[in-house]
Amino acid sequence: MPSRFPSDRPYGRALRKRLDILVAGAGLLAMLASIATLLILLAGLAMDGGPHLSWKFFTSYPSRFPDAAGILPAWVGTMLVMVVTAVTAVPLGIAAAVYLEEYAPRHWVTDLIEINMANLAGVPSIIYGLMALGLLVYQLHLGQSILTAGLTLALLILPIVVMATREALRTVPQSIREAAGALGATKWQTVWDHVLPAATGGILTGLILALSRAIGESAPLMTIGALSFIAFLPHEPWQTDFPFVSFEWLLDPFTVMPIQMFNWVSRPQEAFHRIAAAAGLLLMVMTLAMNGLAIYIRARYRKHIQW
Amino acid sequence: MRKTVGRVRERGIELGLFLAALTSVAVTVGIVGVLLYESLGFFRQVSLGAFLTDTQWTPLFSDAHYGILPLVSGTLVTTVVALLVAVPLGTITAVYLSEYAPLPVRETVKPILELLSAVPTVVFGYFALLFVTPLLQRLWPDLPGFNMLSAGLVIGIMIMPYVSSVSEDAMRAVPMLMREGSYAMGASRLQTAVRVVVPSALSGIAAAYVLAVSRAIGETMVVAIAAGMQPTLTANPLEPAATLTAYIVQVSLGDLPHGSLGYQSIFAAGLVLLIMTLTFNIAGHMLRKRFQHAF
Numbered sequence: 001m002p003s004r005f006p007s008d009r010p011y012g013r014a015l016r017k018r019l020d021i022l023v024a025g026a027g028l029l030a031m032l033a034s035i036a037t038l039l040i041l042l043a044g045l046a047m048d049g050g051p052h053l054s055w056k057f058f059t060s061y062p063s064r065f066p067d068a069a070g071i072l073p074a075w076v077g078t079m080l081v082m083v084v085t086a087v088t089a090v091p092l093g094i095a096a097a098v099y100l101e102e103y104a105p106r107h108w109v110t111d112l113i114e115i116n117m118a119n120l121a122g123v124p125s126i127i128y129g130l131m132a133l134g135l136l137v138y139q140l141h142l143g144q145s146i147l148t149a150g151l152t153l154a155l156l157i158l159p160i161v162v163m164a165t166r167e168a169l170r171t172v173p174q175s176i177r178e179a180a181g182a183l184g185a186t187k188w189q190t191v192w193d194h195v196l197p198a199a200t201g202g203i204l205t206g207l208i209l210a211l212s213r214a215i216g217e218s219a220p221l222m223t224i225g226a227l228s229f230i231a232f233l234p235h236e237p238w239q240t241d242f243p244f245v246s247f248e249w250l251l252d253p254f255t256v257m258p259i260q261m262f263n264w265v266s267r268p269q270e271a272f273h274r275i276a277a278a279a280g281l282l283l284m285v286m287t288l289a290m291n292g293l294a295i296y297i298r299a300r301y302r303k304h305i306q307w
Numbered sequence: 308m309r310k311t312v313g314r315v316r317e318r319g320i321e322l323g324l325f326l327a328a329l330t331s332v333a334v335t336v337g338i339v340g341v342l343l344y345e346s347l348g349f350f351r352q353v354s355l356g357a358f359l360t361d362t363q364w365t366p367l368f369s370d371a372h373y374g375i376l377p378l379v380s381g382t383l384v385t386t387v388v389a390l391l392v393a394v395p396l397g398t399i400t401a402v403y404l405s406e407y408a409p410l411p412v413r414e415t416v417k418p419i420l421e422l423l424s425a426v427p428t429v430v431f432g433y434f435a436l437l438f439v440t441p442l443l444q445r446l447w448p449d450l451p452g453f454n455m456l457s458a459g460l461v462i463g464i465m466i467m468p469y470v471s472s473v474s475e476d477a478m479r480a481v482p483m484l485m486r487e488g489s490y491a492m493g494a495s496r497l498q499t500a501v502r503v504v505v506p507s508a509l510s511g512i513a514a515a516y517v518l519a520v521s522r523a524i525g526e527t528m529v530v531a532i533a534a535g536m537q538p539t540l541t542a543n544p545l546e547p548a549a550t551l552t553a554y555i556v557q558v559s560l561g562d563l564p565h566g567s568l569g570y571q572s573i574f575a576a577g578l579v580l581l582i583m584t585l586t587f588n589i590a591g592h593m594l595r596k597r598f599q600h601a602f
Contacts, residue, residue, distance in 0.1 A: 027403020
C-alpha cells in the first residue's frame with residue numbers, strides 16, 4: 001500500500017536525515033522569530049521613548065504640549081489601584097485556594113466552583129469591565145473611582161491567583177500535614193503553621209505574575225470610565241489630624257499608565273507617539289522586572305527546599 | 308469548654324474559606340446577570356431579527372442601525388489572521404521544543420516565550436500601529452493606516468506562546484515508550500513526530516488552538532489602536548474595521564448617559580462576545596480533558 005506520508009517512503013538515510021535537519025531548523029527559526037519580535041519591540045520602545053525619560057516626565061501632569069507632558073497622575077494612579085487590587089485579590093485568592101485544596105469535600109459544589117473558575121480564566125478582560133460598570137459603578141454607586149478599578153482588576157486576576165496557589169499547595173508533601181495532625185494540630189493550625197509557609201515560594205511567584213498582568217490591563221478600566229486626561233492627583237492617603245490616614249482617595253477619579261499610553265498613541269501628532277513609547281518602555285520595564293523576580297523566586301525556592 | 312471554642316473557631320474559618328471560594332461563582336453570576344439585564348433593555352427596543360441580520364452598526368448616528376454582523380465580521384477577520392500566524396509558528400515551535408531541542412534550550416526558551424504573552428496589550432497595540440503597519444505599507448503602499456491585517460498579525464504573535472506552551476505540554480505527555488518503539492523500527496525524528504507524537508497528542512494540540520481562538524476574539528487594545536473603529540462588513544483584512552471589543556472601548560471613551568440605548572448596546576455587544584468566547588472555552592476544556600485521560 002502506498003503511504004500517504006512522504007517521510008514514510010523508503011528514502012535513503014541521508015535524505016531522512018536532511019529532512020530532520022530541515023524541520024529542526026524551521027522550528028528553531030520559528031522560535032527565534034518570536035523572540036526576535038520581543039527584542040525588536042523593546043528596542044523600538046527604547047529608541048523612541050528612551051530620550052524622553054527624565055525626572056520631569058515622572059513629575060509632570062499630562063499636557064497639550066508633548067514636550068511638557070508627564071506621567072505623574074498615571075503612575076500614582078497605577079500604584080493606588082494596585083494597592084486595592086492586591087489587598088483584595090491576595091487574601092481572597094489564597095483563602096479560596098486553601099478551601100479547594102485542603103478542605104473541600106468532593107461533591108457537586110466543589111465541581112461547580114472548579115469548572116466556573118476555569119471558565120472565568122478564559123473570559124475576556126473587557127467583559128469584567130462591563131460587569132464592573134453595570135454592578136460596581138451604577139448598582140453599588142462606587143463611582144468611576146480607584147476603588148472600582150482596584151476591585152475590577154482583583155476579580156480579573158482572582159482565577160490566576162487561585163490556580164497558582166493551588167498548584168503551590170499541591171507540591172507540599174502529605175507527610176507534613178500528617179505530622180502536624182499526629183501532634184494534635186487542628187486542620188487550620190496545620191494549614192497556617194505548616195502548609196502555607198511551605199508553599200510560600202510558589203504562592204509568591206503566582207501573585208507577582210498575577211499583579212504584573214493587572215498592571216498592564218487597560219481595557220476593563222476604560223469601560224468603567226477611567227479618564228484619559230487628568231490634571232490632578234487623588235487625595236493624600238495621610239493627613240495631619242487624627243486618625244492620620246484617610247481613605248478619601250479610594251473614591252477619586254484616576255488614570256493608569258496603560259490608559260495614558262493609549263491616549264498618547266491615539267493622537268495623530270508624532271511627538272505624542274514618542275512619549276507613548278516612553279510610557280510603554282516604563283510598562284515593559286515593570287513587567288519584565290516582575291516576571292524576572294517571579295522566575296528568580298521560583299528558582300530559589302526550588303533550590304532551597306528539598307523534601 | 309475550651310474544646311468547643313476551638314471547634315467553633317475551626318468551623319468559622321472553614322466557612323470563611325468556603326465563602327472566599329464562592330466569590331468566583333458570585334463573579335460569574337454578576338457578569339451574566341449584568342450582561343443579560345442591560346441587553347434585555349436593548350432588545351426591548353431593537354428586534355433580535357434586526358440585530359442578527361442588519362448589515363450596518365451605527366447606534367450612535369441619528370440614522371441608527373443595530374446589526375451586529377459588521378462587528379462580528381471584524382472580530383472574525385482579525386482572529387483568522389491571528390491564527391494564521393499563531394498556529395503554524397506555535398505548532399512548529401512546540402514540535403521543536405518537545406522533540407528536537409536539548410533540555411537547556413527548552414528550559415531557557417519557555418520563560419522567554421511566556422514573557423511575550425506578558426507584554427501589556429497596549430504596548431502591542433503601539434507596536435501594531437507604529438511599527439507593523441508602516442512596514443506593511445512598504446509592501447502595499449495603499450494600505451490604510453488602520454487595518455485589520457496588522458492588528459491580526461500582532462495578536463497572532465501575542466497568542467503564539469499559548470499555542471506552543473499548551474501543545475508542547477500535550478506532546479511531552481506522550482509516553483517515551485511510544486517514541487522509543489518508533490525509533491526502534493528505524494523511524495527518523497520527523498517520522499516519529501509526525502506519525503506517533505502529534506497524532507497521540509492531537510486533542511491536546513486542538514485544545515491549544517481553541518483556547519488561542521478564544522483569546523484572539525477577546526483581545527481589545529490591539530484592535531482598538533490598530534484596526535480602526537469603523538464598523539464595516541468586510542472580509543478583507545486590508546481594510547479598517549471595528550471589532551466587538553473595539554466598539555465597547557469606543558463607546559466607553561465617550562460620555563454616554565447611563566440607561567440610554569447606546570449605553571445598553573455595549574452590553575449587547577459584550578453578551579455576543581461572551582457567548583463566542585465561552586463556546587470556544589468549553590470546547591477547549593472538553594478537548595483537554597480527553598487528552599489528559601488518553602494515557
